[in-house]
Amino acid sequence: MIKYTLEKQLSAAIAIYLDRPDLDARLDVPNNTSYGDYSTNVAFLLAKSLRFAPQKIAEMLCEKLAADPAFNDYLTFTPINGFVNVRLSDRFLWSRLEALFEKRDRFPSHDQSRTLLEYVSANPTGPLHVGHGRWAVLGDVMARILRFSGADITREFYINDAGNQIKNFYRSVDAARAGDPIPEDGYHGDYILELAKSYDDPIQVMLDRQIQTLRRLDVEFDSWYSEKSLHNNGKVSQALSLMKEKGLTYEQDGALWFASSRFGDEKDRVLIKADGNLTYFAVDVAYHVDKIDRGFTRLLNIWGADHHGYVPRVRAALAGLFGDKFDTDQGFHVLIGQLVSLFRNGEPVRMSKRTGEMVSLDEVIDEIGVDATRFFLIQKSADTQLDFDLELASRKSSENPVYYVQYAHARMCSIVEKVGILGPFNNLESLVLLPEERTLLLKALQIYDDIYDTALMLSPHRLVQYLTDLARTFHNFYEACPIMKATGPDKAKRLYLLLQVREVFRLCFGLLGISAPEKM
RNA sequence: GUCCUCGUAGCUCAGUUGGAUAGAGCGUCAGAUUCCUAAUCUGAAGGCCACAGGUUCAAUUCCUGUCGGGGACACCA
DSSP: OHHHHHHHHHHHHHHHHTTOTTOOOOOBOOSSTTSOSEEEOHHHHHHHHHTSOHHHHHHHHHHHHHHOTTTTTTEEEEEETTEEEEEEOHHHHHHHHHTTTOSTTSSSOOOOOEEEEEOOOOOTTSOOBHHHHHHHHHHHHHHHHHHHTTOEEEEEEEEOOSSHHHHHHHHHHHHHHTTOOOOTTSOOSHHHHHHHHSOSOHHHHHHHHHHHHHHHTTOOOSEEEEHHHHHHTTHHHHHHHHHHHTTOEEEETTEEEEOGGGGTOSSOEEEEOTTSOBOHHHHHHHHHHHHHHTTOSEEEEEEEGGGGGGHHHHHHHHHHHHGGGTTSTTTEEEEEEOOEEEEETTEEEOOOTTTOOOOBHHHHHHHHOHHHHHHHHHSSOTTSOEEEEHHHHHHTGGGOHHHHHHHHHHHHHHHHHHHOOOOOOOSGGGSOOOHHHHHHHHHHHTHHHHHHHHHHHTOTHHHHHHHHHHHHHHHHHHHHOOSSSOOHHHHHHHHHHHHHHHHHHHHHHHHHTOOOOSOO
């Protein structure tokens, strides 16, 4: 954590100089890196209260920082346009490179919560589509990153194996088995006819198929939680009793209502319908109560955008039952995964399970492969709608950005194979770094900062961004700094740098769940 | 109609407590290989950051409104 460490140290020092104990200076990477490796804008923020021009303050701070023995052997400071710019010495960078894979001070603090991450949770009434694939990869990568950064995390798939959709599904298969037309509001895909050919439980068949598809994508779960089991072991009635005890419910028009509007929802919600049946919501409350009963202190969910209106009522239920403990984003957080729109030759492809007209996740994997599918689905922010042209993706598969990062790794492997791992790698810190070497080295050191940000913001696409940047700096290094032809300490220096960078690549590939090919 | 969300290069999209000259990939054009893999690199063109106001030293970023895409508004799941 190079940036966060520096940020803390510099912030504390500046706070003392200016006698501002609560000062929290932030470091940024300047968009023009000739200014420095990092910069801070504190001078702007304090200009008014200190009654000095930002540039004056920046100059004063740089002077004090430069004289501080805590920094002056490895940092230089330059005031430009009111910013305080910081540059790290080559020697310092090199020492950090050598310590890059030591476990200590990777991350500032360990998250003490027990996290349950629930994702995909598709109805077992059809094959997974690309939207499911997006949430699957999103959840999987999120879990890998959180786990790496020290969190205790459990991955769970909620099986919706009860309720009306399930009845409807059985009706459709039964009709097909009897040779009758499938009900208008039933499921109409070709796979229904296929299911009708055997007498296996269609739900089990579909679930197995979903699991298989997820395995293909290298998406695993620690726990498969059955909705049906909630009913069978009385969890639903327990949850409802609990709500009644707490005075959160009332009866009206023959139904049982939850007063969710008292907790921020826009209206009250029905738990038991007038016909005596439970709503999906009632069962979902029970499910979330059970998560908490199982000892989880942080609930993360990934839901499709079509469920985002559902968030306030679940939050309201948790607030009503458990107070503010789970009311905050820290306790209960929902990542909304926007849908993926598929195109083929520029024409939109519909994705309705009901009409049966859809492209399955399996077909996409068949067309473009696991690595490209994962990379494509994770590289964009989860909350933007994604347009995905299958024809384009398969036709241009060799130009897919995933190959850009993988090729960098293959190039490194090729060099190592040719050159061998020649030591000794000592006394290299005193060598001068070329610009391409330095840029690559600094980028590699920033890996934990980026992982930390990614974990904090729950946005895995940031790591893809980082990896692409790293690949670019490597390709630049490759063009400018030959290793095989280099001699003496230069050769060892570059080789050592490359070996460490290759480990960073492997770390990223592992977190993203894509392969690290040695040859391409 | 109400609420949520998005609108950034020709295309797909990054850009988070508001900072310096707004970026990447693809596509287009012009170059680079006697040299560790050219699935690469260098350069160029390409932008009213949807629009209009507001907040302030500073707005792609925050606020308000308008327009446009998507979604949600059930005693469905």
